[in-house]
Amino acid sequence: xxxxxxxxxLILSLLTLFCIAAAIYTFNRAKPxxxxxxxxxxxxxxQSFNASVVGWxxxxxxxxxxxxxxxxxxxxxKKELESKSLDLSRLEMVEQENDRxxxxxxxxxxxxxxxxxxxxxxxxxxxxxxxxxxxxxxxxDGLSKNMVVLTGDGLVGRIKECGFNYAHVTSIxxxxxxxxxxxxxxxxxxxxxxxxxxxxxCKMEYIDNTADLSEGDEVITSNLSEIFPPGITIGYIKGIxxxxxALTKLAEIKPAVDFKHLESVMVITTDFSRIYxxxxxxxxxxxxxx
Amino acid sequence: xxxxxxxxxxxxxxxxxSTFFELVTVxxxxxxxxLIIIVSIALLRGNAEGTLVGFVGGxxxxxxxxxxxxxxxxxxxxxxxxxxxTVGLYKENPFVPVTxxxxxxxxxxxxxxxxxxxxxxxxxxxxxxxxxxxxEMVYNALWTxxxxxxxxxxxxxxxxxxxxxxxxx
Numbered sequence: 001x002x003x004x005x006x007x008x009x010l011i012l013s014l015l016t017l018f019c020i021a022a023a024i025y026t027f028n029r030a031k032p033x034x035x036x037x038x039x040x041x042x043x044x045x046x047q048s049f050n051a052s053v054v055g056w057x058x059x060x061x062x063x064x065x066x067x068x069x070x071x072x073x074x075x076x077x078k079k080e081l082e083s084k085s086l087d088l089s090r091l092e093m094v095e096q097e098n099d100r101x102x103x104x105x106x107x108x109x110x111x112x113x114x115x116x117x118x119x120x121x122x123x124x125x126x127x128x129x130x131x132x133x134x135x136x137x138x139x140x141d142g143l144s145k146n147m148v149v150l151t152g153d154g155l156v157g158r159i160k161e162c163g164f165n166y167a168h169v170t171s172i173x174x175x176x177x178x179x180x181x182x183x184x185x186x187x188x189x190x191x192x193x194x195x196x197x198x199x200x201x202c203k204m205e206y207i208d209n210t211a212d213l214s215e216g217d218e219v220i221t222s223n224l225s226e227i228f229p230p231g232i233t234i235g236y237i238k239g240i241x242x243x244x245x246a247l248t249k250l251a252e253i254k255p256a257v258d259f260k261h262l263e264s265v266m267v268i269t270t271d272f273s274r275i276y277x278x279x280x281x282x283x284x285x286x287x288x289x290x
Numbered sequence: 291x292x293x294x295x296x297x298x299x300x301x302x303x304x305x306x307x308s309t310f311f312e313l314v315t316v317x318x319x320x321x322x323x324x325l326i327i328i329v330s331i332a333l334l335r336g337n338a339e340g341t342l343v344g345f346v347g348g349x350x351x352x353x354x355x356x357x358x359x360x361x362x363x364x365x366x367x368x369x370x371x372x373x374x375x376t377v378g379l380y381k382e383n384p385f386v387p388v389t390x391x392x393x394x395x396x397x398x399x400x401x402x403x404x405x406x407x408x409x410x411x412x413x414x415x416x417x418x419x420x421x422x423x424x425x426e427m428v429y430n431a432l433w434t435x436x437x438x439x440x441x442x443x444x445x446x447x448x449x450x451x452x453x454x455x456x457x458x459x
Contacts, residue, residue, distance in 0.1 A: 020359065026359070039350070043305055053310075124308060126308050127322070
C-alpha cells in the first residue's frame, strides 16, 4: 500500500489515461472485450439464479396485489377473445387467399422463415439512466449482435452485445437506437427512438408534415431497415406535435410492450442481411434474365 | 486478502443491484450500491484505496455500458475525492457517511450526465436533476447506513487479522 500512497497523483493520471484509451478502443466494437466476456460468463449463472428468486417474489407480490385487477382483466380479456376469434377466422380466410395468390405470383413468403429462440431476462441495467437488460442466451445458443428481440406484443429491441452465455439488449425506450418505422394505417415513414426526457415512451421523428396521423394509430417497423424485419408492432401514437423547425412532425409513441413487467422475450435468429442479399441477388438475376 | 474481499464485496453489490434491487425500486429509481461501497471504503481507508476501489467498481459497472471507461473514471474520481475531503472526520458518526454518499451521488450523476446524456443532446438538466439525480441522492442516502455497516464490519475484521502481521496499532 505504501507504493500507492506515495504515487497517488501518478496512479490517478495513469488510470485516467487508461479510461480514455479504453473508451476510445471499445467504442462501437463488434464483440465484447475479453474482460467483459469473462466477467459476464462467470456472473450469468448467479444472476440467472437471482432472477428466478426475484421472479418468485414478484409473483407473490402480484398475487397479493392483483386479485381484483385480475378479475377485471379476465372480463375484458374474455370480451377481447371473442372479437379476436372472429378476427382470426377472417384472417384464416385471408391467409388462404394470400397463399393462393402468392402461389400464383410465385413469390416466397418472407415471414415464415423466422426462427426464434426464447430467452429469460436475468438482469437489468444497474444505473437509473438507460434501459438495457441481460438475457440468458448468448453465442452458445446461436445469437449474435444486432439480432432482433421481441415479445408477442411487439418489438423490444436488439442485441447490443453478445457474450458466451449472455447478451445485453438495448430496448426501444433507450435512446441509443433509431428504428425506421411507419404508421400501419397511412404508411407514413419516420424514425422511432426512445426518449430519455420522457421515461418509458418513444418518439417518432422526421414524419412528413403532410402526414395524416391520428392518436391510437399503430406504428410498425418499416421495410427500410437492415436490422429490423418489417411489420413488427412498435407501439401506438399518443400525441402528435410539430417539430421545432416546423418542417416535420413529431409523434409521442407508447410502446406496445409492457417494459415494467417484462420477464421473457423471443430472439429472431434469422440473419436478415443474408436474406436481403439473396433477394437483391435474385432480383438482379431476374433483371439480367429479362 | 483485503483486496480479494473488496472485489467480492463489489461483485456482490453489482449482482444484487442488477437483480434483487429491481424489487425495491421507488419512483423508478434504484439505489446505487456499488457507489455506496466505494464511498464507504474511501471514508474508512483513505483516498488511495478509494481510488482503486472506485476504479474497479466502475469497471464492473462498465460491463453494462456501451463502452468501457466512463464509470471507471467517475468511480475513481469519486473514491479519490471522498477519501480526500473526509480526512479527520469522525467516521463513527452516522451523519458523516450519509452526507458523503448524498454529495458523492450528486457528483457521480452530474459527471455521468455531462459525459453521456448531455452529449447525446439532452440539454434540459433541470428535468434530469428532478427525475433522476435528486431522487437517487435521497434514496442512496437512505441505503447508506446498512451498506456502510456491512463494510465497516468486514473492514474491522480485516484490520483485526492484519494487526498482528503489520503492527498497525
